[in-house]
Amino acid sequence: MKKFLEKITRGILFTSSMVTSLTVLLVVFFLFREGIGIFNRNAVEEHHVIAVNPENPVRELTSQQIMNIFNQDITSWKEVGGTDTPILLASVDDVANQYTEEQLGAEFEHLPELIEQYILENPGIIIYFTDNYIKEGFRGKLVPLHKIGFAEFIFGKEWFPTAQPAGRYGVWPLIMGTLWVSIGAILLALPIGLITAIYMSEVAKPRIRNLFKPIIELLSGIPSVVYGFFGLVVVVPLIQKAFQLDVGETALAGSIILAVMALPTIITIAEDALRTTPRALKEASLALGASHWQTIVRVVIPYAKSGIIAAVILGIGRAVGETMAVLMVTGNASVVPHTLLEPVRTIPATIAAELGEAPFGGTHFKALFALGIILFIITFGFNLAVEAVKSRKK
Amino acid sequence: MTLLMPVMMTAQTFKIKGSDTVLPLSQAEAESYMKKNQGSAITVTGGGSGVGLSAIISGTTDIAQASRKMKMDEKVKMQEAGKAFKEVIIAYDALAVVVNQANPVSQLTREQLEGIFTGKITNWKEVGGEDMKIVTYSRETSSGTYEFFKEHVLNKKNFATTALLMPATGAIIQSVSQTKGAIGYVGLAYLESKVKALKVSYDGGKNYILPSVENAMNKSYPITRPLYYYYLIASEKSVLPFVNYILSAEGQKIVQDQGYVPLKK
Numbered sequence: 001m002k003k004f005l006e007k008i009t010r011g012i013l014f015t016s017s018m019v020t021s022l023t024v025l026l027v028v029f030f031l032f033r034e035g036i037g038i039f040n041r042n043a044v045e046e047h048h049v050i051a052v053n054p055e056n057p058v059r060e061l062t063s064q065q066i067m068n069i070f071n072q073d074i075t076s077w078k079e080v081g082g083t084d085t086p087i088l089l090a091s092v093d094d095v096a097n098q099y100t101e102e103q104l105g106a107e108f109e110h111l112p113e114l115i116e117q118y119i120l121e122n123p124g125i126i127i128y129f130t131d132n133y134i135k136e137g138f139r140g141k142l143v144p145l146h147k148i149g150f151a152e153f154i155f156g157k158e159w160f161p162t163a164q165p166a167g168r169y170g171v172w173p174l175i176m177g178t179l180w181v182s183i184g185a186i187l188l189a190l191p192i193g194l195i196t197a198i199y200m201s202e203v204a205k206p207r208i209r210n211l212f213k214p215i216i217e218l219l220s221g222i223p224s225v226v227y228g229f230f231g232l233v234v235v236v237p238l239i240q241k242a243f244q245l246d247v248g249e250t251a252l253a254g255s256i257i258l259a260v261m262a263l264p265t266i267i268t269i270a271e272d273a274l275r276t277t278p279r280a281l282k283e284a285s286l287a288l289g290a291s292h293w294q295t296i297v298r299v300v301i302p303y304a305k306s307g308i309i310a311a312v313i314l315g316i317g318r319a320v321g322e323t324m325a326v327l328m329v330t331g332n333a334s335v336v337p338h339t340l341l342e343p344v345r346t347i348p349a350t351i352a353a354e355l356g357e358a359p360f361g362g363t364h365f366k367a368l369f370a371l372g373i374i375l376f377i378i379t380f381g382f383n384l385a386v387e388a389v390k391s392r393k394k
Numbered sequence: 395m396t397l398l399m400p401v402m403m404t405a406q407t408f409k410i411k412g413s414d415t416v417l418p419l420s421q422a423e424a425e426s427y428m429k430k431n432q433g434s435a436i437t438v439t440g441g442g443s444g445v446g447l448s449a450i451i452s453g454t455t456d457i458a459q460a461s462r463k464m465k466m467d468e469k470v471k472m473q474e475a476g477k478a479f480k481e482v483i484i485a486y487d488a489l490a491v492v493v494n495q496a497n498p499v500s501q502l503t504r505e506q507l508e509g510i511f512t513g514k515i516t517n518w519k520e521v522g523g524e525d526m527k528i529v530t531y532s533r534e535t536s537s538g539t540y541e542f543f544k545e546h547v548l549n550k551k552n553f554a555t556t557a558l559l560m561p562a563t564g565a566i567i568q569s570v571s572q573t574k575g576a577i578g579y580v581g582l583a584y585l586e587s588k589v590k591a592l593k594v595s596y597d598g599g600k601n602y603i604l605p606s607v608e609n610a611m612n613k614s615y616p617i618t619r620p621l622y623y624y625y626l627i628a629s630e631k632s633v634l635p636f637v638n639y640i641l642s643a644e645g646q647k648i649v650q651d652q653g654y655v656p657l658k659k
Binding site for chain 2: 067070071072092093095096107108111129130132158159160161162163164173232233236237240246247248249327328331332333334335343345353354356357358359
């Protein structure tokens with residue numbers, strides 16, 4: 001009977017760890033499956049085409065050119081290798097508005113013909129529509145579209161996922177934005193966190209420590225949106241005044257908020273590491289005539305080094321994926337930043353802000369999952385670093 | 395259970411889905427309607443105009459709420475699905491362009507707004523203000539308000555990459571109130587004295603109109619859009635009492651209380 005119970009317990013333990021591992025693997029698999037799909041797509045939504053007049057000599061358009069055309073920055077076909085004809089932008093709704101309901105037919109059955117007719121009548125036309133209007137023997141010319149390339153995706157400098165008809169998917173500003181904010185946060189949180197941890201574990205009297213410790217731990221219980229709003233109302237105007245900037249929503253504001261959010265993790269873990277220094281080591285140092293400060297610097301910190309590094313990495317790893325607080329204070333303009341005093345858009349903020357409205361399974365949707373992969377690689381890198389530091393200790 | 399049955403039978407139960415702009419209004423209307431008509435159950439969810447319209451095509455909602463007119467593509471899909479629908483305008487919504495209180499500029503033309511938000515105009519002195527950099531605030535790209543502003547003010551051109559994208563209207567108000575060179579746009583319902591609303595001209599600078607409920611109602615304020623309900627004629631019987639309630643004087647009062655523009659006084 002006892003053996004039987006033991007077997008059941010073992011079975012339950014095995015199943016739960018099995019299920020957990022499988023779930024993690026499935027999530028990663030799902031992330032990669034959805035994300036990799038971006039390289040199979042072109043910048044125009046699936047089942048949509050861009051057509052021009054058959055006489056138009058233009059061969060291929062890049063997504064940059066398409067965007068400039070629809071932004072009306074390019075107004076003549078001459079600028080993209082065609083003849084000197086003004087460009088006429090049109091949509092299906094424009095075509096439908098040209099004709100009466102009678103002409104369209106009760107079930108809109110004449111719409112495909114009318115679109116074709118409209119394309120043939122206007123030499124300068126460029127029109128964007130779904131491919132179900134293309135009937136056999138379509139006489140308009142479809143503009144060939146090229147697939148989104150890897151280098152174009154990673155190093156592209158423009159992020160306009162909802163631009164019609166061709167979105168621009170360049171994630172370089174987002175990657176740089178994430179790195180700037182994270183590195184800024186590390187530089188701020190590292191010294192403050194370490195000093196506090198050392199003070200709490202070695203210097204502070206028990207009474208002060210018992211007062212500070214719960215306060216610091218309280219920091220990690222505050223919802224991130226509260227941090228975000230605090231940042232927007234307090235930190236952003238402060239930065240704007242301090243640096244005489246036009247705009248206070250900057251990478252620095254994000255770094256400060258992230259540093260504050262990472263502090264409880266860093267302090268708690270680093271303090272625990274510092275406290276593991278054996279009493280005998282410290283007393284030996286003091287007995288040899290070293291002062292309290294010398295003991296801290298020469299004995300306690302070196303002993304707890306790996307624990308301290310792990311604390312920093314875990315704290316920052318948590319901060320890199322933080323969404324809401326950053327979304328509120330960094331301004332979210334997708335430009336490549338050159339200093340900490342410019343607005344940036346981070347990867348987590350982009351995913352959170354855009355996933356809700358991206359059509360399921362569409363190009364934009366896939367691009368956001370690809371961003372998820374990049375974020376996954378960044379945080380995975382942090383975790384690997386933790387592992388490396390830990391194993392060095394052994 | 396048997397006691398509940400008769401109530402359930404007479405009550406109207408249906409779903410409303412779509413635009414997040416219309417969402418607060420539909421919720422307020424549904425709450426008040428359900429209080430008056432015991433036993434009716436109306437479920438209101440958001441997700442965006444496009445989501446609502448594709449839900450009515452696939453038959454997963456009874457009413458689609460939308461902050462834009464149904465597109466031709468969607469009409470064709472409705473036709474293919476063999477569904478006849480009706481369109482009702484339930485209220486209007488106006489957008490106000492706002493700047494910092496300290497900014498001396500008080501009016502802009504549509505062309506100037508287009509230049510500012512697409513990044514062609516970058517200094518306030520180009521539009522008659524001080525020598526100060528313009529900081530543009532916009533809503534996130536997923537927002538219907540963003541789409542509306544792009545279509546009606548920017549002439550379908552894209553925003554400049556340097557525009558700061560804020561996650562909520564409240565954040566835009568906050569940022570504009572504390573940034574001297576700021577310009578942004580918010581729904582009329584959200585207008586506060588912390589920021590200054592600009593007069594806007596759509597006729598090249600002849601008439602500048604201040605955003606207000608009155609000006610939106612008499613159609614003189616140009617950045618106004620209708621809010622729509624779409625429902626299937628097949629389910630007219632269950633949804634029509636509710637639609638009529640919104641259009642009634644009482645329903646239109648809720649429209650105004652929620653900060654939208656009623657159809658008429």
